[in-house]
Amino acid sequence: MTSTLSSPFQLLCCRPSGEELLQQELEARHGIFSNVAASGFIQLEGHDLPAEPLIFEWQRLPNTRFFPLLKGESVPEQLTEAVWTFFAEQPSPWAIHLLTVDDGGASRLEGIARELTRRGNQLHPGLKKWERKPGKLFKQQKGMILQWACTDRGFLFSSSSPTELTATEPGGRTRMKMDSRAPSRSYLKIEEAFVRLGREPEAEQTVIDLGAAPGGWSFAFAKRGCQVTSIDNGPLKIDDACIRRIEHLHRDGLTFQLGKLQPPVDWLVGDMLIPPGKVLGLLRYWVDGHHCKNIVMNVKLPQNNPLPAMEPILEWMKRYPELQVRQFYHDRREVTIFGAVNS
Numbered sequence: 580m581t582s583t584l585s586s587p588f589q590l591l592c593c594r595p596s597g598e599e600l601l602q603q604e605l606e607a608r609h610g611i612f613s614n615v616a617a618s619g620f621i622q623l624e625g626h627d628l629p630a631e632p633l634i635f636e637w638q639r640l641p642n643t644r645f646f647p648l649l650k651g652e653s654v655p656e657q658l659t660e661a662v663w664t665f666f667a668e669q670p671s672p673w674a675i676h677l678l679t680v681d682d683g684g685a686s687r688l689e690g691i692a693r694e695l696t697r698r699g700n701q702l703h704p705g706l707k708k709w710e711r712k713p714g715k716l717f718k719q720q721k722g723m724i725l726q727w728a729c730t731d732r733g734f735l736f737s738s739s740s741p742t743e744l745t746a747t748e749p750g751g752r753t754r755m756k757m758d759s760r761a762p763s764r765s766y767l768k769i770e771e772a773f774v775r776l777g778r779e780p781e782a783e784q785t786v787i788d789l790g791a792a793p794g795g796w797s798f799a800f801a802k803r804g805c806q807v808t809s810i811d812n813g814p815l816k817i818d819d820a821c822i823r824r825i826e827h828l829h830r831d832g833l834t835f836q837l838g839k840l841q842p843p844v845d846w847l848v849g850d851m852l853i854p855p856g857k858v859l860g861l862l863r864y865w866v867d868g869h870h871c872k873n874i875v876m877n878v879k880l881p882q883n884n885p886l887p888a889m890e891p892i893l894e895w896m897k898r899y900p901e902l903q904v905r906q907f908y909h910d911r912r913e914v915t916i917f918g919a920v921n922s
């Protein structure tokens with residue numbers, strides 16, 4: 580192998596323009612310094628990846644290698660060999676995740692990927708018959724996921740087991756499909772939460788939705804047959820028969836509580852524009868008080884010092900290892916706490 584191939588390094592994907600938050604998290608919570616490798620890509624400075632997924636991480640690329648490759652240059656033999664080294668060592672099922680660095684690079688990346696696969700087949704006859712759909716490998720938790728990306732300067736690639744990754748979609752971009760009946764794009768956030776949880780709400784389950792208007796989250800539960808109580812002073816704009824499953828209460832979500840003898844609700848969800856300190860108050864009532872079985876709670880990040888503002892929530896979460904907090908693909912300047920509790 581020539582010296583143009585870099586040594587392995589650790590790379591993380593995050594929201595483009597959210598790099599600073601991920602860097603702050605790495606430094607403040609894990610003592611790891613990092614650089615921005617490209618828009619939405621953070622390179623760790625000589626450290627291993629933390630075992631647990633980071634809040635602002637969308638995906639991880641363990642042991643990434645970089646090969647300089649300028650626009651218009653053909654794919655060199657050394658790169659083909661390097662990309663398929665894992666297969667030369669031990670043939671195993673493989674699937675490719677193409678990660679676009681910016682909107683303009685997609686077709687170039689696809690072209691390089693086609694060329695690398697074509698040349699890989701020449702180098703290793705039989706390679707093609709080991710190719711699988713990525714979803715299958717994630718389901719079976721075996722084989723190799725090849726993550727490939729392209730910047731202006733060159734080609735990035737990482738080969739790892741699905742068990743080492745933190746998301747099943749390329750670059751952690753869990754794109755959800757909009758339902759034309761949903762009254763807001765927030766609907767996509769709760770749909771993504773169901774994917775991340777690995778399960779959907781079931782018919783007849785009870786739901787309390789704090790800060791529900793105009794009703795995207797309430798609609799997502801109601802269309803699955805849940806009994807939803809939507810708390811908001813604003814109007815719901817759901818124009819669908821499932822509205823009959825929703826009771827709209829014009830109440831304050833910060834002070835709304837269950838009656839003393841009421842059993843826990845199946846789902847407590849919240850998407851209010853309130854500071855993290857108020858969110859912590861809600862978590863204490865609903866989770867510590869055993870008033871819900873599942874929770875999806877969005878936390879809006881303040882402009883100034885977002886991580887220190889989150890710290891009391893993160894401290895509280897240590898008592899609930901079953902809860903996760905992540906920045907979703909459909910989140911903007913916010914993160915989502917989700918998981919099953921009190922079950």
Ligand SMILES: C[S@@+](CC[C@H](N)C(=O)[O-])C[C@H]1O[C@@H](n2cnc3c(N)ncnc32)[C@H](O)[C@@H]1O
Pocket residue numbers: 762763765766789790791792793794795796797810811812813830831832833850851852853
């Ligand atoms: C981002 S929107 C929620 C969008 C909703 N999840 C959806 O899917 O359509 C925030 C909502 O929180 C409500 N809100 C803010 N503070 C509230 C409070 N203290 N009690 C109840 N609702 C509140 C606002 O009226 C607003 O409708």
